[in-house]
Amino acid sequence: MTERSIISLDQVDKVFPVGDGKFYALKQIDLNFEEGEFAGLVGPSGSGKTTLLNVIGALDKPSRGRVSVLGQDVSQLRAKESAHLRSEKLGFIFQTHNLLPVYTVYENIELPLLLLRTPASERKKMIMETLEWVGLTDKWKSKPNKLSGGQCQRAAIARVMVKRPQIVLADEPTANLDAENSHMILKTMKKLNQELKTTFIFSTHDEKVIQYLVRKITLTDGKVTQDEIVNKLKESR
Amino acid sequence: MILFRLAFRNIKAAGLRTWLNTFVISLTFFAIIFLQGMYNGMYEQMVRVRIDDELGHGQYWHKNYDPFDPLTLEESHAPLPSAIQPYIQKKEAVPVLMVPAAIYPQGRLQSVVLKGIPSNQTILKLPTSEMQSSMQEIIPIMMGERMAKQTDLAIGDTVTARWRTNDGAFDALELELAHIFKTDVPAVDFGQIWLPLEHLQQMFDVSDHATIIIMQQEAGKQQINIQWDFHSLETLLADTKQFVQSKNAGGSIFFSLLLFLAMIAILDTQALSIFKRRKEIGTLMALGMTPEKVLGLFTLEGVMQGFFAAFVTAIWGGPIFWYMNKYGIRFSVSGDQYGLALSEILYPAYTFNLFAGAFMFVMVLLVIVSYWPVRHISRLLPSDALRGR
Numbered sequence: 001m002t003e004r005s006i007i008s009l010d011q012v013d014k015v016f017p018v019g020d021g022k023f024y025a026l027k028q029i030d031l032n033f034e035e036g037e038f039a040g041l042v043g044p045s046g047s048g049k050t051t052l053l054n055v056i057g058a059l060d061k062p063s064r065g066r067v068s069v070l071g072q073d074v075s076q077l078r079a080k081e082s083a084h085l086r087s088e089k090l091g092f093i094f095q096t097h098n099l100l101p102v103y104t105v106y107e108n109i110e111l112p113l114l115l116l117r118t119p120a121s122e123r124k125k126m127i128m129e130t131l132e133w134v135g136l137t138d139k140w141k142s143k144p145n146k147l148s149g150g151q152c153q154r155a156a157i158a159r160v161m162v163k164r165p166q167i168v169l170a171d172e173p174t175a176n177l178d179a180e181n182s183h184m185i186l187k188t189m190k191k192l193n194q195e196l197k198t199t200f201i202f203s204t205h206d207e208k209v210i211q212y213l214v215r216k217i218t219l220t221d222g223k224v225t226q227d228e229i230v231n232k233l234k235e236s237r
Numbered sequence: 238m239i240l241f242r243l244a245f246r247n248i249k250a251a252g253l254r255t256w257l258n259t260f261v262i263s264l265t266f267f268a269i270i271f272l273q274g275m276y277n278g279m280y281e282q283m284v285r286v287r288i289d290d291e292l293g294h295g296q297y298w299h300k301n302y303d304p305f306d307p308l309t310l311e312e313s314h315a316p317l318p319s320a321i322q323p324y325i326q327k328k329e330a331v332p333v334l335m336v337p338a339a340i341y342p343q344g345r346l347q348s349v350v351l352k353g354i355p356s357n358q359t360i361l362k363l364p365t366s367e368m369q370s371s372m373q374e375i376i377p378i379m380m381g382e383r384m385a386k387q388t389d390l391a392i393g394d395t396v397t398a399r400w401r402t403n404d405g406a407f408d409a410l411e412l413e414l415a416h417i418f419k420t421d422v423p424a425v426d427f428g429q430i431w432l433p434l435e436h437l438q439q440m441f442d443v444s445d446h447a448t449i450i451i452m453q454q455e456a457g458k459q460q461i462n463i464q465w466d467f468h469s470l471e472t473l474l475a476d477t478k479q480f481v482q483s484k485n486a487g488g489s490i491f492f493s494l495l496l497f498l499a500m501i502a503i504l505d506t507q508a509l510s511i512f513k514r515r516k517e518i519g520t521l522m523a524l525g526m527t528p529e530k531v532l533g534l535f536t537l538e539g540v541m542q543g544f545f546a547a548f549v550t551a552i553w554g555g556p557i558f559w560y561m562n563k564y565g566i567r568f569s570v571s572g573d574q575y576g577l578a579l580s581e582i583l584y585p586a587y588t589f590n591l592f593a594g595a596f597m598f599v600m601v602l603l604v605i606v607s608y609w610p611v612r613h614i615s616r617l618l619p620s621d622a623l624r625g626r
Contacts, residue, residue: 059523060620079615080527086619087525094623098520102250114239115525159524 005068006166006199007033007056012065014051014222025051027222029065033201035166038193040202042210043219049203050171052219056201057090057169058082070166087115091160093170097152099144105131105155106140112163130162134188150181157185161192167199168192174206182208240530244537248545255542258502262546262599265499267554268492269595274558274585275566276488280481281586284474286421289362292473293331293451297321297465302335302448307350310337311401314446318463321450329455331358332447334437338400340412340430342388349430351400353437360453363425367416368433376436377415381426385417392417398430402442410440421580496599500606503539507610511535518614519622528615535614539607543600561585 014026025048033039041049054060055067058074067074070089077085086092091112099108106127113123131137134154144152153173160168170189174182190212193200202209210216210230218226248255288294302313317325317332324330334353339346356365368377375395380388390396392414399409412432420426438444450465460467511518521531565582614622 054620057523059519059623060618080529082619083522083525083527083530085525086523092523094520094523098516098523098623100517100520102247107246111243111521112524114242117239 004034005032006035006070008068010066012062015063024222036197038200039215040204040213041217047219048222053169053171053203058085089166091165091168093156093160093173095172095175097156101144104141104143109159109162126162130158134158149176153185170202172204174209186212240534240537243534244541248538248541258542259546259549261499261502263550265495266550268495272488273591274587276481276485278583278585283477290420290422291425293360294454294470295452296468297450299448307337310335314448316445317447320461320463328359329453331360331451333449334446335448336400336441338398341397342390349428352431353434356433360451364418375411375413376432378412378430378432379416380430381420383426390414504606515622519619522619532614535611536607539603543603558587562587
């Protein structure tokens with residue numbers, strides 16, 4: 001773990017029971033992430049990308065090893081403390097947007113701010129500003145079923161970014177999008193990464209996403225098989 | 238506050254499901270309040286008419302008097318104790334003498350109880366002042382409508398009465414029906430003939446005797462030290478209370494069924510929600526909602542349905558309750574055919590306690606059935622919820 005690390009994983013295993021046996025989704029993972037990184041977990045399906053994101057995001061607990069996120073040992077946190085960490089510091093973007101269907105775009109984006117007890121006047125300003133970032137100003141009253149896949153994913157990004165999290169964990173965010181929408185989403189995230197110094201960690205096997213990555217971590221059967229800086233120049237892209 | 242907002246949005250968005258649940262819970266509210274109001278009204282009405290026409294506010298009984306054994310009547314009288322006299326003079330007590338007799342209306346023999354009561358009494362609302370004969374030598378009597386119908390007697394008719402005097406000899410006399418009164422209390426009507434106390438005392442050859450003494454409101458509260466058995470109003474009304482309670486228990490089966498249906502509807506909605514909204518639960522947790530808050534949200538949704546149903550019941554049930562309370566409910570069969578002190582129109586009694594009690598009862602059950610199916614959310618890992626497990 002370096003001094004600048006905001007995430008560090010030390011000998012992390014994640015085991016799931018399968019029938020009478022065990023399945024190792026993660027094996028002895030040692031990783032560090034610094035502030036402002038734009039990194040990707042790459043690998044085929046079943047390689048442990050989502051599990052690793054879940055463990056980093058305190059959505060799941062490691063079976064063994066230590067996971068430190070922003071100075072907090074995730075494996076030792078109680079449910080309430082994990083929830084606070086997620087609410088205040090982390091943001092999740094899912095493969096399917098996971099917008100709440102009964103809420104409008106505005107209400108969906110408002111939800112994290114409500115959980116943070118942000119005052120109403122401030123909330124409105126923050127939501128409108130975020131909607132502008134993601135280009136959905138005209139759709140704030142719409143419900144998710146009235147939006148395209150790309151618009152839904154942008155709304156999901158807005159829901160994450162509205163609270164200015166320090167770390168964003170994105171699980172295959174472009175898996176259900178066409179090329180044009182994928183690029184639009186990735187550009188949006190890149191812009192946020194550069195403007196707000198937000199750390200982005202993706203799980204993906206999408207070549208379109210990989211093009212944008214600065215750091216590429218390859219996972220195979222739950223193990224890190226490669227960890228490389230893909231292109232420093234991309235940071236200014 | 239956020240949970241209220243989210244729960245409200247969710248039940249608003251649930252549309253038809255919300256309305257169906259609301260309908261069933263509302264119906265349950267209505268049934269509970271309606272039935273309880275009926276029983277309360279029935280009890281209040283029975284108590285009121287029994288106090289007015291039969292019981293007063295407490296009674297002293299001669300120690301041999303047993304209202305369920307007419308054969309004891311001949312032995313159940315004694316001179317009025319001197320301690321009670323001031324109350325009688327102040328019209329705070331009224332003595333009643335009871336004598337078993339036989340009458341011969343239309344040539345038929347019928348056993349009756351002759352009840353002597355001062356015609357100027359004011360404690361019972363029976364129209365005793367109407368007992369005045371047009372002929373000096375004939376004793377005026379009055380009876381209830383049911384008795385008049387049974388004996389086929391009309392005002393002005395005379396009827397022969399035969400009784401055994403205090404010394405054991407039989408005597409007979411013509412009585413004139415001076416008044417027929419209407420009462421909701423069959424116990425002062427069927428088989429009863431009312432006549433002025435002094436006449437009955439003369440007929441029975443006893444001076445200043447009585448079988449029971451009926452007390453007025455204030456006098457009935459304190460026990461006078463005499464050798465007669467005191468029966469408080471509460472004791473005298475015990476059978477009425479017991480009757481209404483037994484009816485209430487029967488009626489509660491009906492609203493228990495309705496309540497059961499309402500609870501099943503909520504339980505079903507909640508159980509379905511858990512499966513259908515797994516992803517939503519995971520998303521809320523990923524956004525930073527604690528499992529306890531998610532649990533609270535789902536429970537609150539069920540409880541809010543209850544509040545909503547109470548509001549809906551107030552809108553549609555309120556006017557119905559008001560109408561029934563004001564105009565009553567007319568029954569084709571009156572309760573007196575079953576020996577009950579009930580009139581054909583029953584006025585349900587709705588009180589704040591009744592509304593509050595029904596509301597609290599349903600809400601407590603709603604909290605339980607809303608919480609029960611979702612309770613394991615608090616043990617759920619967000620990643621499992623997101624995976625739909």
